[in-house]
Amino acid sequence: MIKAFNKALNILFIKFGKSAVYLDKEDNSHLITVIKRQPDQDLRFGELTVHCSPNLLEVRVSEVFTPKVGEKIVVDDETFTIQAEPEQDRHRLIWRLNVVKNYETKSGIIR
Template sequence: MSVFDAALGRIFDNPAMAVAAVWISATTSEERTIRVMRRAPDRITEFGAAKLFSDTMIVDARVIDLPDPRPGDLIVMGAESFTIQGEPMRDRDRLIWSLDLRPS
């Protein structure tokens, strides 16, 4: 484990930075407890001359904790359940997944 991996572990273990979640595979029903960092940026979509603003939910998860997320898998955080939509994206260093979620 590199120093950078260890630092990421400390960030994801910090309760002020990340929350506990459960990942549930859509194909095998496998469950795994993970930690995620939530982001909810507004997304701007242009349609002709109109600009549409929409809420989004994106979470970051460590690749070491969640090796193979797929569209359709569930992420449950507390009482909220979300479905992964679109292809998960890894960061440049291949350490963090960014998962685009929609409410289930």
């Protein structure tokens, strides 16, 4: 059954994925494929509701074994930093990474 999920997953990443570079905390890099998502979310605080669209990147576990908060991913000349603990899907085939886009200014990079 896992082989069927793996095959379907590979087809999804071929069709919808983008090439990216994964940079770990030791500045080692390697090529990966990611799927970018910005799902709509409503966060509720008492009577206040805030609508947001977080940046999520999905990466195959076979390409990134243990992603960590603070590591970076470069997609289409945009750099993203992992800002929350990575989560795996229930089949443990995909990492869902909550990331924040880095913006570069003349004085340096801000998140």
